[in-house]
Structure formats: structure tokens, C-alpha cells
Amino acid sequence: MPSRVKMRCLTSAKRFRRKIFPVLLVFCAASVLLHSQNYFSWTMEAFHLRCPTLHSLKPKHTNIVFLKTHKTASSTMQNILFRFAERNNLTLALPKPSCGYLFCYPQFFSSHFVHPDTLPPNMISSHMRFNKTALQRLMPNDTIYITILREPASMFESLFTYFTVYSEAFKRVPKGSLEAFIADPLRYYRPNEGNSMFAHNTLTFDLGGNKDRPATDVTYAQTFAAEVEKVFSLVMISEYFDESLVLLRHLLSWDLDDIVYLKLNVRTESSKKSLSPGLPGKIRAWNSIDAYLYDYFNASLWVKLSALGLDCVAKEVYLLRQAQERLTKRCFGKQIPLSRSASEIKNKDLRPWLPSNMVQIAGYDLPTNITNEVKEFCLKYIMPEVQYTQKLLQSQLVKRHQSSQI
Numbered sequence: 001m002p003s004r005v006k007m008r009c010l011t012s013a014k015r016f017r018r019k020i021f022p023v024l025l026v027f028c029a030a031s032v033l034l035h036s037q038n039y040f041s042w043t044m045e046a047f048h049l050r051c052p053t054l055h056s057l058k059p060k061h062t063n064i065v066f067l068k069t070h071k072t073a074s075s076t077m078q079n080i081l082f083r084f085a086e087r088n089n090l091t092l093a094l095p096k097p098s099c100g101y102l103f104c105y106p107q108f109f110s111s112h113f114v115h116p117d118t119l120p121p122n123m124i125s126s127h128m129r130f131n132k133t134a135l136q137r138l139m140p141n142d143t144i145y146i147t148i149l150r151e152p153a154s155m156f157e158s159l160f161t162y163f164t165v166y167s168e169a170f171k172r173v174p175k176g177s178l179e180a181f182i183a184d185p186l187r188y189y190r191p192n193e194g195n196s197m198f199a200h201n202t203l204t205f206d207l208g209g210n211k212d213r214p215a216t217d218v219t220y221a222q223t224f225a226a227e228v229e230k231v232f233s234l235v236m237i238s239e240y241f242d243e244s245l246v247l248l249r250h251l252l253s254w255d256l257d258d259i260v261y262l263k264l265n266v267r268t269e270s271s272k273k274s275l276s277p278g279l280p281g282k283i284r285a286w287n288s289i290d291a292y293l294y295d296y297f298n299a300s301l302w303v304k305l306s307a308l309g310l311d312c313v314a315k316e317v318y319l320l321r322q323a324q325e326r327l328t329k330r331c332f333g334k335q336i337p338l339s340r341s342a343s344e345i346k347n348k349d350l351r352p353w354l355p356s357n358m359v360q361i362a363g364y365d366l367p368t369n370i371t372n373e374v375k376e377f378c379l380k381y382i383m384p385e386v387q388y389t390q391k392l393l394q395s396q397l398v399k400r401h402q403s404s405q406i
């Protein structure tokens with residue numbers, strides 16, 4: 001508590017006449033509030049009394065499964081969790097080296113894929129194919145399950161570009177044309193070959209479902225959505241990422257500070273394609289289970305947002321974006337645009353992983369004129385998944401080693 005500020009206010013308050021006292025009291029209250037804010041210094045300005053407080057009074061929830069889906073802004077969410085785990089000394093279950101930086105995806109998750117020095121975990125957030133039984137055995141019993149979905153048409157376009165060279169189905173398409181693929185998917189798609197999950201109902205697959213159920217089997221989609229809803233307390237939606245984060249913060253009793261982020265793993269504008277009219281509908285029809293899931297959980301997201309109060313949500317989103325602006329200024333000064341393509345990034349620790357040289361992923365480079373302290377702080381917000389995973393594994397191993405020596 002800023003006791004000096006309080007003292008100053010109290011002693012000077014005595015010297016003033018009664019008329020001025022109320023004014024002074026308000027000033028002092030505001031001053032105490034401001035001084036007790038942390039780095040991001042949330043202001044209460046536009047806040048209704050009936051909106052929830054910005055600093056949680058309950059202990060923060062720390063046991064979390066985040067099912068990381070593909071091409072859904074999940075890297076940004078993972079970065080939020082990585083930073084939270086680091087700040088709070090939590091144990092994050094990480095993949096063992098032979099699994100790469102994911103849990104031997106696309107196999108179903110198994111606890112054998114977890115690095116033994118990262119057990120028992122508080123959190124898990126690297127790519128996996130969801131297996132409820134295996135996770136429930138691994139994680140504490142009060143674990144909260146979260147995932148994220150993205151609008152199927154824009155997601156498919158993103159998958160198609162990103163995984164062109166990884167998916168046999170996409171490789172067969174003449175001239176890499178998305179239109180050609182979607183006009184006759186079964187001509188190129190083989191359900192049982194490697195990496196086929198990037199070409200059909202990817203979200204369903206990641207969630208542990210059957211990507212190849214026919215579109216006519218609507219009951220399957222309905223039953224599957226209900227199953228997912230039973231396990232996951234929050235299904236975030238990429239198109240409403242900030243709003244989803246506000247719900248996340250309330251669900252986990254986190255502060256607004258805990259959800260501040262910079263966007264990661266975003267393609268440069270030049271490698272994005274806009275979809276011709278009619279294409280989104282065809283993509284939804286091909287990925288009908290994903291489309292069903294998306295509509296279902298987008299609807300439930302908005303029910304949850306309404307329950308929190310749309311004006312309160314809007315205000316928190318506004319404060320979140322203000323904090324992001326302050327963070328950007330602190331880390332990058334006034335240099336904008338700050339995101340650049342991976343090949344132009346000088347610091348190796350900051351180069352995002354690229355599936356092929358046909359895709360340009362935007363990343364960040366830090367300016368050279370910032371102090372080491374600021375650099376250390378900012379690095380965490382922009383470090384790509386692969387490098388951050390390695391770093392966390394290293395620091396958890398060091399911690400294990402130290403505690404075993406005591």
C-alpha cells in the first residue's frame with residue numbers, strides 16, 4: 001500500500017476547512033487508487049459500479065487444460081498461459097523431446113508423451129489430439145478446460161495456405177487452388193493418409209471427434225457438441241478474441257493484467273487471400289461438423305457475454321486495448337508497423353516457425369535502443385511457441401534439479 005501518499009493526504013486534510021474536505025477526500029481516494037495500481041495502471045474511469053471489479057478478490061485459478069487448435073489464434077492464447085505459468089511458478093506439462101514441441105500430434109494424447117520432469121502439472125497447452133480420459137488422469141481434479149474455435153471458412157483458407165506442403169490432399173490440387181479443391185474435395189482427399197486432418201473438419205479432429213462422419217449425420221454433430229460442452233467450461237471464439245478473454249478472466253478469477261497480449265503467428269497481409277463469393281458456403285458444407293460446432297459455441301459465447309453484461313464486457317475490452325497500446329509503446333517505441341516477415345527478423349529467438357517458404361508469418365523484432373530489463377520483459381510477449389517451449393522446459397529442468405539437491 002502506498003502509505004506515504006495516504007499519510008500526506010490525511011495530514012493535509014486536517015488543515016483544510018470542512019467545505020474543501022469532500023473534494024479533497026475524493027482526490028485522496030483517487031490518488032491512493034492510482035498509486036496502488038500495478039504496471040498497467042487500470043483506470044476506473046468508464047466503469048459502472050455494477051460491473052465486476054478489475055482485480056479479482058478470489059484466488060486465481062491455476063489448473064488449466066487449454067486444447068490448442070490449429071490456425072485459430074491459439075498461439076496467442078498459449079503465450080498468455082505460458083507467461084502466467086512463469087509469473088506464478090506453475091508447472092506446465094510439456095512434450096518430451098521425441099514428440100517435438102507438440103504431444104505427438106496427430107496421435108491421441110497420452111501421458112507417455114509428457115516430459116517426466118514436467119509432472120505433476122498445473123497446466124497443459126501444447127498441440128494435442130484431445131483424450132479426455134488421459135487428461136483427467138493426469139491433471140488435478142479441479143482443472144478447468146478451455147479451447148478456441150474459428151469461423152470455418154476463413155480457418156480453412158488459412159489451413160489450406162499454411163499446410164500446402166504438409167497435406168497430401170492439398171498437394172494434389174492443381175496450381176494450389178482452393179476453389180479447385182472445394183469444388184470436388186473427394187477427388188483429392190483420402191481420409192486415412194497422414195495429415196489428412198488438415199483437410200477435413202480439423203477442429204472436430206483436434207477435439208477428439210470423427211472428422212469423417214458424413215454431413216447428413218446431423219445427430220453426430222449435435223451429440224459431439226454436447227459432449228464438448230460438458231467438458232469445456234469455455235469455448236473461445238477467434239473472431240471475438242478479446243471478448244472471449246474477458247470471459248476467461250472471469251472464469252479463472254484473473255486480473256485484467258493477466259490477459260494482456262500482443263498478436264503472434266499472424267500471416268502477413270500479402271499471403272492472405274480473400275474468398276470469392278459462394279466459397280464460404282462450400283467450405284462450410286465440406287467441414288459441416290466444424291461449422292456446426294462453430295455456430296453452436298458462438299451462440300453460447302454470446303449468451304455468456306450477455307449474462308456478464310455487454311456494456312461491462314465492452315468496457316473491459318476497451319481497457320484491455322488501452323493496456324496493449326501502452327505495452328506496444330513501451331516495447332517498440334513509436335515504430336509502427338512493428339510486425340515483419342520471419343526472414344527479416346534478426347533475433348533468432350524471435351523467428352516464428354514456418355511450414356514452408358510459401359507462407360509469410362509475421363513476427364516481431366525488438367528495437368535495439370531499449371534497456372535489457374525492458375527487452376527481457378517484452379521478449380516474453382513476442383517469443384514464438386517453439387522457442388518459448390524450449391525455454392520453459394529448460395527453466396523447469398533447472399528448478400527440478402535445484403530442488404532435488406536441497
Ligand SMILES: *[C@@H]1O[C@H](CO)[C@@H](O)[C@H](O)[C@H]1NC(C)=O
Nearest residue numbers: 084085086087088089090399
Ligand atoms: C516464484 O519463485 C521465485 C523464486 O523461487 C520467487 O522469488 C517468487 O516470489 C515466486 N513467485 C510466486 C508468485 O510465487
Ligand SMILES: *[C@@H]1O[C@H](CO)[C@@H](O)[C@H](O)[C@H]1NC(C)=O
Nearest residue numbers: 108109110111131132133134
Ligand atoms: C485415451 O487415454 C486412455 C487412458 O490413457 C486410454 O486408455 C485410451 O485408449 C485413449 N483413447 C484413445 C482413443 O487413444
Ligand SMILES: *[C@@H]1O[C@H](CO)[C@@H](O)[C@H](O)[C@H]1NC(C)=O
Nearest residue numbers: 063120136139140141142143
Ligand atoms: C480433489 O483432490 C483433492 C486432493 O487430491 C481431494 O481432497 C478432493 O476431495 C478431490 N475433490 C474431488 C471433487 O474429487
Ligand SMILES: *[C@@H]1O[C@H](CO)[C@@H](O)[C@H](O)[C@H]1NC(C)=O
Nearest residue numbers: 151239294295298299302303
Ligand atoms: C456469432 O453470434 C452472434 C450472436 O448470435 C452473431 O451476431 C454473429 O454474427 C455470429 N458470428 C459469426 C461469425 O457467425
Ligand SMILES: *[C@@H]1O[C@H](CO)[C@@H](O)[C@H](O)[C@H]1NC(C)=O
Nearest residue numbers: 330332333334335367369370
Ligand atoms: C528507439 O528509437 C526509435 C527511433 O529513433 C524511437 O522512435 C523510439 O521511441 C526509441 N525507443 C525507445 C524505447 O527509446
